[in-house]
Structure formats: C-alpha cells, structure tokens
Amino acid sequence: MAMLLIYLLVLFGIGVPIAFALGIAPLAFLMERRLPLISIPQVVFDAMDSFVLMAVPLYVLAGRLMMTGGVAQRLVEFAVAIVGFVRGGLAAATVLTCMIFATISGSSAATAAAVGSTLVPEMERKRYPRPYAAAVVASSGELGVIIPPSVPMIIYAVIAEVSISDLFLAGVLPGALIGLVLILVNITVCSVNGYGERVEFELRAYLANLVRAAGRAVLALLLPFIILGGIYGGFFTPTEAAVVAVVYALVLSVGIYRTIAPSALPKIFSEAMFTSAVVMVIVGFAFVFAYALALMQAPQQIAAAIRGFSSDPLVFLLLVNLFLFVVGMFMETFAAIIILAPVLAPVAIQLGIDPIHFGLIMIVNLAIGMVTPPVGVNLFVACGIARISMEQLIRPLSIHLAALIVCMIIITYVPWISLALVQ
Amino acid sequence: MGNRALRAILRALDEVNRAILLLIGIGLMVITAVVFWQVMVRFVLTAAGINISSPWTEEVARYVLIWCVLLGAAVGCRKAQLIALEFLVRAVPAPLGQAMRYAALAICIAFFALLVNVGWQFVVVLGRTELSPVMQIPKTWVYWALPAAAGLMILNTLGLIVEAVITRQDIRDIGGLASTE
Numbered sequence: 001m002a003m004l005l006i007y008l009l010v011l012f013g014i015g016v017p018i019a020f021a022l023g024i025a026p027l028a029f030l031m032e033r034r035l036p037l038i039s040i041p042q043v044v045f046d047a048m049d050s051f052v053l054m055a056v057p058l059y060v061l062a063g064r065l066m067m068t069g070g071v072a073q074r075l076v077e078f079a080v081a082i083v084g085f086v087r088g089g090l091a092a093a094t095v096l097t098c099m100i101f102a103t104i105s106g107s108s109a110a111t112a113a114a115v116g117s118t119l120v121p122e123m124e125r126k127r128y129p130r131p132y133a134a135a136v137v138a139s140s141g142e143l144g145v146i147i148p149p150s151v152p153m154i155i156y157a158v159i160a161e162v163s164i165s166d167l168f169l170a171g172v173l174p175g176a177l178i179g180l181v182l183i184l185v186n187i188t189v190c191s192v193n194g195y196g197e198r199v200e201f202e203l204r205a206y207l208a209n210l211v212r213a214a215g216r217a218v219l220a221l222l223l224p225f226i227i228l229g230g231i232y233g234g235f236f237t238p239t240e241a242a243v244v245a246v247v248y249a250l251v252l253s254v255g256i257y258r259t260i261a262p263s264a265l266p267k268i269f270s271e272a273m274f275t276s277a278v279v280m281v282i283v284g285f286a287f288v289f290a291y292a293l294a295l296m297q298a299p300q301q302i303a304a305a306i307r308g309f310s311s312d313p314l315v316f317l318l319l320v321n322l323f324l325f326v327v328g329m330f331m332e333t334f335a336a337i338i339i340l341a342p343v344l345a346p347v348a349i350q351l352g353i354d355p356i357h358f359g360l361i362m363i364v365n366l367a368i369g370m371v372t373p374p375v376g377v378n379l380f381v382a383c384g385i386a387r388i389s390m391e392q393l394i395r396p397l398s399i400h401l402a403a404l405i406v407c408m409i410i411i412t413y414v415p416w417i418s419l420a421l422v423q
Numbered sequence: 424m425g426n427r428a429l430r431a432i433l434r435a436l437d438e439v440n441r442a443i444l445l446l447i448g449i450g451l452m453v454i455t456a457v458v459f460w461q462v463m464v465r466f467v468l469t470a471a472g473i474n475i476s477s478p479w480t481e482e483v484a485r486y487v488l489i490w491c492v493l494l495g496a497a498v499g500c501r502k503a504q505l506i507a508l509e510f511l512v513r514a515v516p517a518p519l520g521q522a523m524r525y526a527a528l529a530i531c532i533a534f535f536a537l538l539v540n541v542g543w544q545f546v547v548v549l550g551r552t553e554l555s556p557v558m559q560i561p562k563t564w565v566y567w568a569l570p571a572a573a574g575l576m577i578l579n580t581l582g583l584i585v586e587a588v589i590t591r592q593d594i595r596d597i598g599g600l601a602s603t604e
Contacts, residue, residue, distance in 0.1 A: 014523040015512040016530060017505035019496065024534050037537070041545035041569050048489050049565075051481050054458065057451055057488070236462065243458040270448030277447065277495025278505055284492070332506050375510060 001298050004029055008289075018335040023285040026292030033295070040288055047287035048280065051239055052164060055154050056106075057276035058242035062249050063105035063114075064272050066220070069253025069260050072114040074217040075100050076122075081213035083183070085201045088190025090126055091136045092183045094119045098140040099179040102147035103224035104245065106154070108333075108370050109377045112141025116385040128195045132396040134386035138378040139400035140182050142367040145333070147175035149227060149238065149245075152366070155283060156337050156359045159290075160345040163356075164238045165231050170360045170418040177417060178364075178407045185403045219256065223248055279334050286338040293342065303347040313351040317412050320344060321365060325405075328369015332377070336366050353415075360418045364408050371401060426589050436582045440498045443575070447498075450491040454484045482557045486565045493572035500531075500579035502598025512595055524594045528580055535576040542569035 004025055011021035023040065030037060066072065079096040083089050097115045105111050116137035123133035145152045148168030157164040190196050214221075227245050230236040236244060253260040260268070293299065306316060327336050341362065348358040370378045373390055379397075383390055411417055461480040499505045507527075512520045546566045553562040587594040 011527070011530070012508045013511045014527045014530075015507050015509060016527040017507040019505060020531050020534055023538075024530065027534075027537075037541045038544050038548065040538070041542050041566065042549075044569065045489065045566065048492060049485050051485060054454060054484055054488055057491075058455065058458070061451065061455070235466070240458065240462045243455055244462060246455050247459055266445060266448050268448075269451045270444045273447040273451040273491050274444060274495045274498065277492045278499050280492045281496035282506065330510060331508065335506060 001293075001296050001301065004292065004296070004298075018332070019282040019285045022282065022289040022339070026289055029292050029296070035295075039291070043287050043291050044284040048284045050158060051237075052154065052158055053280060053283065055149070055164070055239040055242045056151055056280055057273055058239065058246050059106035059149050059151055059154075060110075060276050061269065061272035062242065062245040063107060063110040064268050065246065065249035065253050065260065066101075066104050066223075067110060067114040068264075068268065069249060070257050071104075071220045071249070071252065072097070072101060073118055074213075074220050076115065076118045078213045078217040078221070081206075081210045085199050085206060086187055087198060088187045088196055089199065090119065090123045090128065090196055091133075091186035091190055094123070094133075094136045095140040095143075095179055095182045095186060098137075098143045099147060099175065100221070100224070102143045102145075102175065103149075103228065104220075104249075105144050106149040106151040108141045108144040108367065109381050111144030112137050112378045112381045113385070115141070116382060120382075120385050123196075126196050128190075129396070130386050131388050131392045132189075132195060134382040134388055134393055135396040135400055136186060137385065138371050138376075138382035138393065138397060139404060140179070141378045141381065142370050142404070143175055143179055145367050145370075146171050146178060146364060148172065149242065150363065151279070152333055152337055152363055153359070154238070155279070155334055156341055156362060158283065159286070159338060159341040160355060160359060162359060166356050166422045167359050168228070168231065168238065169421045170356050171363070172421055173417050174360060174364060174407075174411045177410070178404065181403050181407050182400065185399060189399060219252055223252075282335060282338055286342075289339070290342045299343055299346045302343055303350055306347055307350075311351065313348075313353050314413070316348070316351055317353070317361065320348075320361065321408065321412055324362065324365035325368065325372070328366050328376075329372045330375050331369070332375070333366045333370060336369070337362060354419060356422055357415045357418045361408075361412050364411050368401070368404050368408060371397070371404065429585055429589055433582055433586060436501070436578060439575075440501055440579070443494050443498050447491040447495050450487045453487050454491075457484050478557045482555055486555075489565055490568045493568045494575070497572040497575035497579060500576045501582055503583060504598055509595075517593065521594050525584070528584060528594075532577055532580050535573045535580070538573035539570045539577070542566070542573055546570065 007028065008021055008025040011024055012018065016024065076093070076097050079093040079100065080090065083092040083096055086092060094115060097119065098111050101111050101114055105114070120133045120137060124130055148171050150168065150171060153167045153171065154164055157167050223245060226248060227241045230241045230244060231238055254262055310316065324336070327340070345355060345358055349355055370376050373379060373394065379390060379393060383393055457480040461477055464477045496505060512523050515523070546563050549562065549566065551561065551563060554560065555562055583597060584594070586592070587597055
C-alpha cells in the first residue's frame with residue numbers, strides 16, 4: 001500500500017492530471033496480482049453511470065445562467081437594502097448575497113465570482129480598501145459549497161454512499177452560522193478601522209427601498225424555495241431539482257429579464273459541461289484507485305493504524321481537521337474529497353461518528369482550503385476581480401480566516417448543528 | 424515535417440475540438456430536456472390524469488453524460504486544462520520543471536494507449552452481448568466512449584507538445600486550468 005501512495009504522490013508531483021494519476025498509480029498492483037486490466041473500463045463506467053452525478057453539470061449550468069443572467073445583481077441590491085445601513089454594511093451585504101446565491105449555486109468559485117464582480121467595485125467606490133473587499137469576497141464565497149445545493153457534497157455523497165438530501169440539509173445551519181459570524185466580523189472590523197461610509201438611517205426610506213429591492217429580486221428569491229422545498233417535500237430527487245432550477249433560470253434570464261440572448265446559450269451549455277467534465281472524470285478514475293485500495297484492504301489497515309494511535313473520536317476528528325487543513329492548502333477540493341473520503345469515512349463510522357456529520361466536516365474543512373494560500377480557488381477569483389496580488393490579500397484575509405477556523409471547530413465538535421435538521 | 428504542416432495539423436485538431444465542445448454542449452441540452460421531461464411526466468401529466476411512464480429518460484441521460492464527460496476531458500488535454508497540481512512543477516528550476524512536465528505527458532500518453540486497448544477489448548468482450556436494461560440497445564453504444572475519448576486524448580496531448588516545440592514556449596505556460604468550480 002505504501003508503494004501505491006508513493007506512486008500517486010510522485011505522479012501528482014510531476015503534474016500528471018489527478019484523474020489519470022488515480023488510474024495509473026494502481027496499475028503496478030493490478031498487474032502484480034494478475035488482475036485483468038479490462039476491469040479498468042468496467043470500474044470507470046460503473047462509477048460514471050450514475051443519475052446522481054448528473055446533478056453536477058446541471059447545478060453548474062444553473063449557477064452560470066443565474067450569474068450571467070443578471071440575477072446576481074438583483075440579489076446584491078436586495079442584500080444591500082437589508083444590511084446596507086450599518087457601518088461596514090456593504091461588506092455585510094456581500095456575505096449575505098453569498099448566502100443567498102449559495103442556495104442557487106453549488107460552487108464556491110461561481111459564488112465568489114458572481115457576487116464579487118458586482119460588489120468589489122461598489123465597495124471600492126464606497127471607500128473600502130480594495131484588498132479588504134477582495135478578502136470579504138474570498139471568505140464568504142466558500143458558503144457556496146456549504147449552503148445547499150453543493151457540488152462537492154454531491155461528489156462526497158456518491159463516494160461515501162450517503163444520502164445527498166440529508167447532506168444538503170446538514171449544510172443549512174452550519175452555513176447560516178458561518179454567514180452570521182462573517183457578517184459580525186465584517187461589521188466589527190469596518191467599525192474599528194472606519195472602512196466604508198456612514199449612512200444616515202431613516203426608517204421610512206429604509207422600508208421603501210427594501211420593498212422595492214425585494215420586488216425586483218422576488219423571482220430570483222423563489223428559486224431556492226423551489227429547489228430545497230422540492231427536495232425536502234419529497235417531490236424531486238436532487239438531480240430533478242437541479243433540472244428544474246436550470247429550466248427556471250432559463251425562463252428567468254432568457255424569457256423574463258432578457259439578459260441572455262438565445263444565441264449565447266450554446267456557449268454557456270458547452271462551458272458548463274466542460275467544467276463539469278473536468279471534475280467528473282476524476283470521479284471515474286478515483287473508483288479505479290478505490291478498487292485497488294479495497295483489494296488491498298487498505299481502509300481496514302488505515303483504520304487499524306489510527307485506532308492503534310487513539311480510538312477517541314475527538315482525537316480522530318482533531319487529526320482530521322489538521323490533516324484536511326494542510327491538504328486544503330495545496331490540493332484542489334474535489335480531488336481531496338475523492339481521494340480521502342473512501343479512506344476516512346469508513347474509519348469515522350467505525351469510531352461512531354455520523355457519516356453525514358463527517359461529510360459536512362470534510363466539506364467545511366476543505367472549503368477553508370479554498371481560502372488558504374498558496375492554492376485556493378477563491379483567492380484566485382478574488383485577486384482576479386480586485387486586480388491585486390496574493391500577498392496584498394493575506395493581511396486583510398487573516399481575520400476572516402481565523403473566523404472560519406473557529407466556525408469549523410464549532411461545527412466539528414458540536415454535531416447537533418449539522419444533524420438537527422436531518423431526521 | 425515542416426512547421427507549416429504541423430501548424431495546419433494543429434489547426435485541424437482545434438477545429439475537431441471546437442466541434443466536440445459544441446457537441447457536449449448539445450449533450451447537456453439533451454440531458455436537461457430528457458430529465459425535465461421525466462419530471463413533467465411524473466408531476467404535471469400525472470396530475471392532469473394522463474399516465475405515461477418514461478423509463479427511458481434516465482437511461483438516455485446517463486449514457487449521454489458518460490460520452491460528454493469523457494469527450495470533455497479529452498478536449499481538456501489539448502491545453503492542459505485538467506485539474507493537476509501545478510505547485511511543484513513551478514517551484515523547481517525551469518529546466519527541471521519542464522522535464523517533469525514532459526515526463527508527465529509521456530506517462531499520460533502511455534496510459535491513454537492502454538485505455539484505447541482495454542477500452543476496445545471491453546467493447547468487444549462485453550458490449551456486444553450486453554443490452555441496456557430499459558431501451559435494449561447494445562451497450563457498445565456506451566462503451567465506445569472510452570477508446571474514442573482516449574484516442575483523442577493522445578492526439579491532444581501530442582498537439583500540446585507540438586505547440587510548445589514549434590512556438591518555443593515553456594510547456595508549463597501553455598493553457599492551464601481555465602476554470603475550477
């Protein structure tokens with residue numbers, strides 16, 4: 001088993017795409033055992049022949065349509081109308097918009113991009129330092145994968161064989177917790193440093209503005225209810241809910257708001273499918289890797305090794321937190337879930353940790369990895385939008401990062417937050 | 424072969440890739456349409472008292488998705504757009520980093536050749552006899568996706584190397600991950 005991991009790390013190191021490294025690393029073992037290599041296509045097709053996985057391109061597509069379709073803009077106006085009056089109100093509104101957009105989008109990068117491209121220039125105009133604005137977008141963008149729907153959750157559910165609906169539901173309260181904490185942190189930091197402009201509060205104008213913004217955003221705000229209500233009301237599977245979201249987003253952006261020309265659709269569909277393919281091909285080959293691991297009884301060996309070290313679930317969770325934090329700094333989220341979930345989830349279950357709760361711990365932990373340098377997709381998006389370097393981002397980001405880590409610890413050690421809504 | 428001929432071949436390859444990208448976009452449209460049809464049949468038509476069941480929708484959508492994923496990944500090979508760890512290759516001195524990248528591409532090409540081989544065997548051995556559960560079509564229609572995509576992966580990886588050589592670019596700087604979500 002050590003050899004298998006060494007092959008894998010060397011292949012990763014020299015830059016072999018993760019999908020293929022996962023297929024190549026087990027070859028030596030399969031040949032040594034004289035197993036027919038025809039099992040590779042068999043396993044790849046079994047893995048990809050899944051109705052559940054189909055939710056991935058559909059949520060990616062729904063997110064793209066909502067992003068290009070001017071929906072994000074309306075959600076921003078709505079969020080600003082709610083919290084814009086406090087000191088640091090635009091920063092708080094950024095977090096709030098991310099929370100709302102996350103109920104439509106399944107990805108962090110899409111959430112950060114959609115919200116950031118509108119709000120970073122706006123914050124700059126209202127005298128927030130640009131690096132601070134970028135830090136707000138990078139940190140609150142991670143809510144995209146924690147608040148359902150969530151593409152990484154779909155991948156985890158497929159790999160660890162748990163219910164997607166339950167996992168989605170488990171993300172609601174942790175997402176709300178992180179969102180509220182980030183809003184409070186932003187208001188505090190902005191008040192202390194005097195970021196942004198003070199706005200006179202006048203109740204009548206506030207309410208009038210709120211009603212107007214809510215009216216403009218109402219059709220977009222309905223979508224989360226359709227998606228989540230449909231899943232939990234038992235009307236749709238998550239895949240069917242995704243397709244309903246796509247059709248709704250199409251009607252909204254092409255038909256009602258008319259922000260997407262029909263001629264632009266082929267490109268949007270192609271890009272959504274391509275982005276999804278790049279992730280989903282990893283799932284296919286990860287099953288080849290998992291197949292070799294299973295033949296070696298690796299999960300049992302790793303479980304035994306961890307239990308030999310400590311059989312206390314709290315110690316195990318602490319190790320998982322630290323390990324995933326380090327992994328998240330360097331590795332892309334999907335790859336980390338796909339490689340680590342089949343190894344870690346069985347151990348967690350043996351130690352008596354709820355598999356849904358454990359899935360959420362992995363997602364929250366790796367979502368922080370999207371915001372930690374040197375490799376973090378949200379950082380790249382935020383730096384790109386704000387036109388700043390990664391180094392400039394680190395200082396304003398650190399306090400947000402600290403808040404996210406505190407939330408992660410709370411979510412890890414208080415299972416109730418994740419499991420309260422799951423029956 | 425002269426540079427001009429190689430450039431012409433690269434252009435032709437990119438035309439093929441563009442067509443395939445369009446095709447997988449159409450594939451996603453088909454998936455959207457049939458899964459939405461499935462929802463309509465379950466709710467709207469049933470509520471209206473019309474009972475038609477459509478067991479074929481899921482099967483069509485799943486098979487189209489397999490083709491789209493494999494072909495999409497194959498197109499990604501042309502500009503090194505698949506998810507990979509770029510960290511180490513860029514951290515080491517340039518000649519070493521480039522050597523690592525070329526080694527990685529060579530290993531990939533060998534792996535794709537293996538996939539063409541076992542993928543084709545799989546078509547011959549299983550695909551001919553196996554029928555899809557609902558539509559009863561031969562599963563060769565699905566299984567061809569792997570050898571076909573792996574073949575395109577070889578061409579695209581060669582295309583990437585050729586582009587780096589004839590334009591005298593650092594192999595590490597061509598393409599790169601366009602978007603991760």
